[in-house]
Amino acid sequence: MPRYFFNVHGTRPLIDEEGEELADNEVAWREATIIAGEIFREIDGALRPGEVWTLEVADENRKSVYFIDIKTREAN
Numbered sequence: 609m610p611r612y613f614f615n616v617h618g619t620r621p622l623i624d625e626e627g628e629e630l631a632d633n634e635v636a637w638r639e640a641t642i643i644a645g646e647i648f649r650e651i652d653g654a655l656r657p658g659e660v661w662t663l664e665v666a667d668e669n670r671k672s673v674y675f676i677d678i679k680t681r682e683a684n
Contacts, residue, residue, distance in 0.1 A: 611668040612636040614643050618661035618678075620651075627668070637674055640665045644676045657682040 609631060613624040630636050644663045655661060657680050665674040 612639070612673070613666040613670065614640060615664040615666060616647065616662070617664060618659060620647075620654075633673055636665050640674055640676060648678065655680055 609629040611627040612630050613627040615624050616622040628639065630639060640663055647663065648661075651661070655678070659680050661678040663676040664672055667673050
């Protein structure tokens with residue numbers, strides 16, 4: 609099975625060194641949405657207007673497969 613890595617960029621950067629073996633890109637996408645939801649809950653007020661948070665899903669060659677971006681901004 610291919611290995612996928614889930615890297616966080618933004619307020620709390622974290623590079624996934626272990627990765628996770630998953631069946632395919634579709635399963636990796638589903639896992640990414642679960643991880644993104646868990647991390648977003650943990651931010652708990654730390655994300656400020658003007659910041660960007662990204663979860664990157666990379667394949668076993670460390671090539672980006674998906675990105676989930678959260679961009680915050682203040683209304684003008």
